[in-house]
Amino acid sequence: MTGIQLLVIVFGVAMAFGTYRAYRRRDLLVPEAALWFAVWLGLIVVSAFPDLLRNVVGPLKIARLLDLVMIVAILLLSTLVFVLNSRVRRLERRTVELVRRLALSADDTNGDSKHAVDKVHGKTGQPSE
Amino acid sequence: MPNSDSTARYHSVGIVIPARNEARHIGQVLTELESEVHGLPVVPMVVDDGSSDRTADLARAAGARVISHAINLGKGAALKTGCEAVIAAGCDVIVLMDADGQHRPGDLPLMVSPLLAGTADLVLAQRHFTRDMPATMRLGNWGLSRLFSFLFGATFQDTQCGLRAFTADAYPKLDWIATDYAVETEMLVRAARARLRTAEVEIETIYHDAYKGTTVTDGMRILANMIRWRMGT
Numbered sequence: 420m421t422g423i424q425l426l427v428i429v430f431g432v433a434m435a436f437g438t439y440r441a442y443r444r445r446d447l448l449v450p451e452a453a454l455w456f457a458v459w460l461g462l463i464v465v466s467a468f469p470d471l472l473r474n475v476v477g478p479l480k481i482a483r484l485l486d487l488v489m490i491v492a493i494l495l496l497s498t499l500v501f502v503l504n505s506r507v508r509r510l511e512r513r514t515v516e517l518v519r520r521l522a523l524s525a526d527d528t529n530g531d532s533k534h535a536v537d538k539v540h541g542k543t544g545q546p547s548e
Numbered sequence: 549m550p551n552s553d554s555t556a557r558y559h560s561v562g563i564v565i566p567a568r569n570e571a572r573h574i575g576q577v578l579t580e581l582e583s584e585v586h587g588l589p590v591v592p593m594v595v596d597d598g599s600s601d602r603t604a605d606l607a608r609a610a611g612a613r614v615i616s617h618a619i620n621l622g623k624g625a626a627l628k629t630g631c632e633a634v635i636a637a638g639c640d641v642i643v644l645m646d647a648d649g650q651h652r653p654g655d656l657p658l659m660v661s662p663l664l665a666g667t668a669d670l671v672l673a674q675r676h677f678t679r680d681m682p683a684t685m686r687l688g689n690w691g692l693s694r695l696f697s698f699l700f701g702a703t704f705q706d707t708q709c710g711l712r713a714f715t716a717d718a719y720p721k722l723d724w725i726a727t728d729y730a731v732e733t734e735m736l737v738r739a740a741r742a743r744l745r746t747a748e749v750e751i752e753t754i755y756h757d758a759y760k761g762t763t764v765t766d767g768m769r770i771l772a773n774m775i776r777w778r779m780g781t
Contacts, residue, residue, distance in 0.1 A: 515621050515625050515727055518617050518618055518619055518621055518625075519617070519621070519625060519628065519629045519632075521618060522595075522615045522616055522617050522618070522629055523615065523629060523632060523633060523636075525615075525616070526613070526615045526633055
């Protein structure tokens with residue numbers, strides 16, 4: 420076993436422990452924790468037993484095992500960035516709507532303004548696209 | 549000058565003023581507002597967008613209604629809150645105005661006239677691009693206006709001026725999503741798509757603060773948004 424293999428295994432174990440702590444703190448739901456455990460376990464297994472993937476590299480016409488690892492890593496990271504970006508955008512939209520609704524309902528100089536958003540947009544409060 | 553028949557269709561004018569840390573100017577802006585425009589009562593509505601100074605207190609003291617965002621959301625969000633509040637209060641003509649004193653309250657009758665006369669749904673103020681305007685703003689405004697014409701086929705002399713007026717009926721068609729300074733451009737995109745009738749009115753502007761308002765970064769963001777809106781996303 421080479422030094423880099425050992426390093427990746429230690430990294431995988433540390434991240435799995437971090438995932439476990441996040442799950443205990445209830446920062447992660449069961450499916451999320453399971454997904455991350457699978458990722459770290461896969462990383463550890465591939466690092467410890469790289470020959471397991473040799474049979475996959477050939478049919479996929481990938482020159483080296485390291486190239487396969489890099490391609491999978493890039494795909495995973497791209498997916499993660501996309502999901503995170505979508506969630507941040509959604510959170511931002513909800514925060515804006517919440518702050519605006521609180522401001523309108525606290526407008527004590529006009530009793531009707533409590534329902535200002537509903538008046539303009541209908542009951543849903545969603546802007547027209 | 550609109551005649552009495554045309555003004556009879558409308559009841560009041562809501563002046564929406566988004567403000568963040570504008571304690572220096574907000575009092576004077578509100579004091580200079582007339583109580584009526586073309587015989588219609590004026591309802592000044594200041595949206596305090598997360599100010600850390602006394603903007604809200606001073607606006608209240610000057611007689612305005614004040615709505616406060618607990619945190620800073622941006623100009624677009626503040627304008628949206630203000631518009632919804634004045635419409636809920638029964639205003640059927642809405643004027644958007646900056647809080648830094650760069651727009652003269654004396655121009656309000658000019659802005660509102662085409663709406664009352666029934667010749668426009670949206671009135672845009674058109675600034676003079678003279679040396680009084682900071683050079684970067686002059687260049688940015690010129691560039692964005694030209695690009696808007698190229699991308700959307702509608703020509704406006706000044707796409708970025710914050711002084712605007714529209715009817716409450718037109719608001720749902722303009723209703724923007726942008727929370728930042730892209731709001732002015734998005735409003736025009738939506739107006740062009742909804743085929744709203746627009747009019748432009750020349751105004752004088754006064755620049756008190758060199759670094760307030762749209763920055764170069766905002767300009768780049770607006771540019772990116774314009775391309776995105778052109779692509780229909």
